[in-house]
Amino acid sequence: MLTLEHLAWSLPDGTDIVKDVSLTAKDGKLVVVTGPNGGGKTSLAKLVAGLHTQTSGKIIFDGKDISGLDITERARLGIAYAFQQPVRFKGLTVRDLLEIAAGHELSEDELCDLLGRVGLCADEYIGRELDSGLSGGEMKRVEIASVLARRAPLCIFDEPEAGIDLWSFARLVETFQDLRASRQSTLLVISHQERILSIADEIVVIADGRVRQAGPASLILPMLLADESTPRCPLGKERASV
């Protein structure tokens, strides 16, 4: 289980980006974080992954206070993060990345399964280098596959839909549903996509660095769909238990 307690993050110039966010993501749940551009979703994900250090507040993962741990230590504990804009690694192949993520060598069948889950054909991709030769959408899907390879207890996906075509996106939605059904990982997904919101267990709406709404998707999604304005949600609870 992941619990954020009064989490805040400010820039060196004192600008507050994440402001007193508290929430809980229970084991095996698919929690989707949404909200207007610039609201603080990616910053929040980076705080959980250890790419940013909070200004105040706590992050509790599986009962342990991980607020003081760096990204490597958090990765060891089982937190995997898929960047909004994946990093390219010249000299590494798709196979290398997936094997590093998995922590062991992978058979052709395993590579095929992992890449298939993001709509890529293994034969075409396992030998490809992770450089500019891969399109943005291909790179994004390879990175998602690398997080799947980790089999981490907490997987964070930042806008997995970005740059992905409709057919691959449909496959990705199935993959999230399969993962959720397996209860293997808690999934924290940042997304603006209604299709992803519609398969969530819980939805958290972040705007201006604060939780504006949170609760079961069956409750929150109809409200979001009914409210086309930006920010899409009324100001509300600042502490969420999901």
Ligand SMILES: Nc1ncnc2c1ncn2[C@@H]1O[C@H](COP(=O)(O)OP(=O)(O)OP(=O)(O)O)[C@@H](O)[C@H]1O
């Ligand atoms: N390192 C930084 N330096 C300056 N400003 C930053 C930095 N990181 C985030 N911000 C600002 O903080 C705000 C929140 O950014 P963040 O990327 O977390 O939003 P978001 O909700 O993920 O947005 P989007 O939906 O567009 O991806 C934005 O105004 C952004 O410009």
